Amino acid sequence: MIKVLVSDALGDAGIQIFEETEGIDVDVNTGLSPRELIGTIGDYDALVIRSATRVTEEVLDAGKKLKVVGRAGIGLDNVDIAAATKRGVVVMNTPTGNVVTTAEHAIAMMMALTRNIPQGTLSLKAGRWDKKKLQGREVYNKILGVIGFGKIGSIVADRAKGLRMQVVIYDPFVAPEQIEKAGFESVTLDELYRRADYISVHVPKLKETTGLLNKAAFDKMKDGVMIMNCARGGIVDEDDLHEAMKSGRVAGAALDVFEAEPPGECRLFELDRIICTPHLGASTREAQTNVAVAVARQIISYLTSGTVINAVNVPSVAGDLLKKIGPYMEVGDRMGCLQAQLADGPVKALTIEYTGDFKGMDMAPVSTAILKGLLTPMVKYAVNFVNAPLVAKEMGIKVTESTTSEAEDYTHLITLKVGTDAGENVVAGTIIGRSDIKVVKINNFRLELVPEGHILLIFNHDRPGAIGGIGTTLGRHNINIGRMHVGQEKDGDHNIIFLQTDTPVPSDVIEELRSAQMVNSVTPLEL
Ligand SMILES: NC(=O)C1=CN([C@@H]2O[C@H](COP(=O)(O)OP(=O)(O)OC[C@H]3O[C@@H](n4cnc5c(N)ncnc54)[C@H](O)[C@@H]3O)[C@@H](O)[C@H]2O)C=CC1
Numbered sequence: 001m002i003k004v005l006v007s008d009a010l011g012d013a014g015i016q017i018f019e020e021t022e023g024i025d026v027d028v029n030t031g032l033s034p035r036e037l038i039g040t041i042g043d044y045d046a047l048v049i050r051s052a053t054r055v056t057e058e059v060l061d062a063g064k065k066l067k068v069v070g071r072a073g074i075g076l077d078n079v080d081i082a083a084a085t086k087r088g089v090v091v092m093n094t095p096t097g098n099v100v101t102t103a104e105h106a107i108a109m110m111m112a113l114t115r116n117i118p119q120g121t122l123s124l125k126a127g128r129w130d131k132k133k134l135q136g137r138e139v140y141n142k143i144l145g146v147i148g149f150g151k152i153g154s155i156v157a158d159r160a161k162g163l164r165m166q167v168v169i170y171d172p173f174v175a176p177e178q179i180e181k182a183g184f185e186s187v188t189l190d191e192l193y194r195r196a197d198y199i200s201v202h203v204p205k206l207k208e209t210t211g212l213l214n215k216a217a218f219d220k221m222k223d224g225v226m227i228m229n230c231a232r233g234g235i236v237d238e239d240d241l242h243e244a245m246k247s248g249r250v251a252g253a254a255l256d257v258f259e260a261e262p263p264g265e266c267r268l269f270e271l272d273r274i275i276c277t278p279h280l281g282a283s284t285r286e287a288q289t290n291v292a293v294a295v296a297r298q299i300i301s302y303l304t305s306g307t308v309i310n311a312v313n314v315p316s317v318a319g320d321l322l323k324k325i326g327p328y329m330e331v332g333d334r335m336g337c338l339q340a341q342l343a344d345g346p347v348k349a350l351t352i353e354y355t356g357d358f359k360g361m362d363m364a365p366v367s368t369a370i371l372k373g374l375l376t377p378m379v380k381y382a383v384n385f386v387n388a389p390l391v392a393k394e395m396g397i398k399v400t401e402s403t404t405s406e407a408e409d410y411t412h413l414i415t416l417k418v419g420t421d422a423g424e425n426v427v428a429g430t431i432i433g434r435s436d437i438k439v440v441k442i443n444n445f446r447l448e449l450v451p452e453g454h455i456l457l458i459f460n461h462d463r464p465g466a467i468g469g470i471g472t473t474l475g476r477h478n479i480n481i482g483r484m485h486v487g488q489e490k491d492g493d494h495n496i497i498f499l500q501t502d503t504p505v506p507s508d509v510i511e512e513l514r515s516a517q518m519v520n521s522v523t524p525l526e527l
């Protein structure tokens, strides 16, 4: 049984999908303390979270069986992604399911702020009629500055256009032409601060965006500006915002997110012109259904078929692409593994050459599979698609890739060159028919080897009787040969023999083979 722990409130539609899937056992256990989560995570293959659960390095260490963390939503600042990657745990989110909802919340916050709706509600309920005090202002023709023109920011800009606001955008990672093509003005951050009547932030929380709206930024803004933060707590510095509101520079602020959640006692709450919601940006029935269904499907597809969708720490390989490149991933993995066992000393460099008709195929997952195959026999801990590139980097292996459309003998050929201090080994492989994986070249030898199982790789002199002698030795030790491939050295007098045996060959038998006449070397391989 695959065990899934849901540790934050997940929409019913997602839970139902888990429950209805054969082979999946789902437990919903929300509100766990960090200690309790660490105590329980060891039983689970998958963890489903929203923004409350903190997936720390300790949690990942305790999650011995954990293969995937699925975030029903977008922000992943509560997950230690680097630690997950190192441990081979896939981290995935659902990047689109709640974007309209969150953008609508930002607009709702702007309207509520500008028309004092929360203050009006509170004062009425307290028996007052503060009609004069709570006069607001129009947003029509005012300038909205949007920081971050991603999925949510662009929807906010679009909705504001509908309110006949003028919208200026700052996003250093989006081409100004793209912003202009969407009908908005692209400006520098300083210009946005100088011109905007309202500023709404829609950036991820990163080192560079933490405290983005701080004292220095408030000092550059128009008097009476209003601020909305429906992105992440801490992007707007809470102490500096408090000061800017006290001084009157900032006339109002609407916060959905906080530096600490829940924020407990917060100085900002003393101010009348602060309005807030408890991280409700994504909390609509529609969005919660979208993200719950998406995360459940993504987790199930990863755990049952290996198809990775919306992962942030591994290239996604979805349905159709997997069908096309799956066999190449397989042959790449085996060739990597073969190369690791052929290597004479620590691997320094790996060159991957894709030759032939790979047009329109994203080969990144194949390269990752090759690395996984290469590293698995070399390191003690588990290497998978998630951590393979990182492990290679940490081991100082220089990886280079090239693709050419000039096919030689095969329409698709993958060649791996692995360099050590002792020299370089070259292994090439391909797919025959739909999915038959074959190694077709090892150094100077051409052959057609099915790279699987227990294999003896024997170099010998190409003389009559040499192969017979090897067979006799194995037979004497009751070792059955399943398959045999012989490759002849191009322009030489050596053979390479691959013997696939039903059982591993014991080391004393290997020694006996090594001492036989005409045998140059014997290398046992496990593929
Ligand atoms: N309040 C809530 O319940 C929700 C909050 N969010 C948060 O909303 C934010 C935006 O989410 P998405 O639009 O999906 O993200 P996204 O990744 O689609 O867009 C983010 C944009 O920010 C830009 N950006 C990055 N660094 C920047 C910088 N230093 N200055 C200006 N722009 C910068 C990027 O180029 C990108 O275009 C995230 O922080 C996310 O966690 C998302 C969903 C719900």
Ligand SMILES: O=C(O)C(=O)COP(=O)(O)O
Residues within 6 Å of the ligand: 050, 051, 052, 072, 073, 074, 075, 076, 098, 279, 280, 281, 282, 283
């Ligand atoms: O999707 C996001 O990034 C959100 O912030 C939504 O958070 P939540 O799932 O409502 O805790």
